[in-house]
Amino acid sequence: MFKLENPYALRRGRVAKVIKETENIYTFYIETEEQARPGQYNMLYAFGMGEAPITIASMEGEYLVHTVRAVGDVTRHIDELKEGEILYYRGPYGNTWDIERAHKGELLIISGGLGLAATRWVFEQAKTHHIKRLIHIYGSKDYHSLLYRYLYEHWHSYSEFYITLERPDPRWNGRVGLVTDLLREIELKEDTVVFTCGPDPMVKACVSLLENKGIKVYNIYASLERHMKCSLGTCGHCMIGPYFVCKDGPIFRYDLIREYFERKEV
Numbered sequence: 107m108f109k110l111e112n113p114y115a116l117r118r119g120r121v122a123k124v125i126k127e128t129e130n131i132y133t134f135y136i137e138t139e140e141q142a143r144p145g146q147y148n149m150l151y152a153f154g155m156g157e158a159p160i161t162i163a164s165m166e167g168e169y170l171v172h173t174v175r176a177v178g179d180v181t182r183h184i185d186e187l188k189e190g191e192i193l194y195y196r197g198p199y200g201n202t203w204d205i206e207r208a209h210k211g212e213l214l215i216i217s218g219g220l221g222l223a224a225t226r227w228v229f230e231q232a233k234t235h236h237i238k239r240l241i242h243i244y245g246s247k248d249y250h251s252l253l254y255r256y257l258y259e260h261w262h263s264y265s266e267f268y269i270t271l272e273r274p275d276p277r278w279n280g281r282v283g284l285v286t287d288l289l290r291e292i293e294l295k296e297d298t299v300v301f302t303c304g305p306d307p308m309v310k311a312c313v314s315l316l317e318n319k320g321i322k323v324y325n326i327y328a329s330l331e332r333h334m335k336c337s338l339g340t341c342g343h344c345m346i347g348p349y350f351v352c353k354d355g356p357i358f359r360y361d362l363i364r365e366y367f368e369r370k371e372v
């Protein structure tokens with residue numbers, strides 16, 4: 107993987123396009139000369155307020171794609187950016203999904219909520235890899251929260267792409283229920299490779315179900331979200347057991363973090 111020359115250096119990118127995904131989630135297309143890999147993240151800046159780690163949802167040509175949910179000062183400020191304005195950021199940081207593990211085999215992607223931003227790019231990349239069977243399960247809490255609706259048709263064209271909503275909605279005639287309900291019904295090979303990102307309880311429940319189906323825990327990879335400050339492995343805010351989520355992750359082989367991830371206080 108390429109090395110950042112100055113990991114603190116701020117970059118600037120013009121906001122070329124903004125898509126409103128939901129009431130408080132926006133996707134930004136930022137002009138960039140950056141190189142990055144699926145799974146990595148940038149620290150996005152809001153001057154005078156701070157910065158927040160945000161996954162790189164995709165790279166489309168010269169555009170860097172970030173999807174941001176406004177939950178606090180930094181993300182609220184970013185979500186107010188308009189086309190033509192400048193976004194400041196540093197990165198990219200973190201590791202990447204090990205897609206080669208699924209070469210000529212089965213790849214299952216499980217995304218919950220905004221976790222879809224962290225799996226979107228590798229799912230797009232999987233289209234051009236030699237993967238025999240590509241399955242993606244996406245769980246959303248309700249109809250309003252669905253992300254990237256404009257991509258579903260394309261995703262269906264090259265994969266088994268399933269969506270399930272936790273709550274029914276008159277506008278939705280698809281599947282309703284938990285991600286795990288759907289997962290239970292899908293037949294998988296024992297050597298299926300799994301990539302997942304979503305709320306911790308979803309990840310835990312999926313892993314336990316996958317193990318019951320005979321999937322090897324060392325073939326399961328999870329992208330984690332933890333509070334971060336420096337993103338460089340110095341402040342210790344993001345630690346999970348002996349690992350720094352910011353620099354050893356955010357993607358971990360599940361067998362390596364299980365002990366810490368499944369503790370009650372984590």
Ligand SMILES: Cc1cc2nc3c(=O)[nH]c(=O)nc-3n(C[C@H](O)[C@H](O)[C@H](O)COP(=O)(O)OP(=O)(O)OC[C@H]3O[C@@H](n4cnc5c(N)ncnc54)[C@H](O)[C@@H]3O)c2cc1C
Pocket residue numbers: 147156157158159160161162173174175176177178179180181182220223224330331332333334356
């Ligand atoms: C590797 C990584 C990738 C991420 N990718 C994205 C992304 O693509 N899009 C996106 O919108 N967000 C993403 N996040 C989460 C985002 O970084 C946080 O929501 C961010 O801290 C919000 O900053 P803020 O200053 O706006 O809010 P803050 O003031 O920091 O927080 C507002 C509220 O959210 C809570 N909170 C903040 N961060 C977290 C967290 N990590 N886990 C649980 N609760 C938290 C706080 O306790 C508070 O209640 C990612 C986080 C990580 C670690």
Ligand code: FES
Pocket residue numbers: 333334335336337338339340341342343344345350351352353
């Ligand atoms: S965010 Fe500072 S050590 Fe990871």
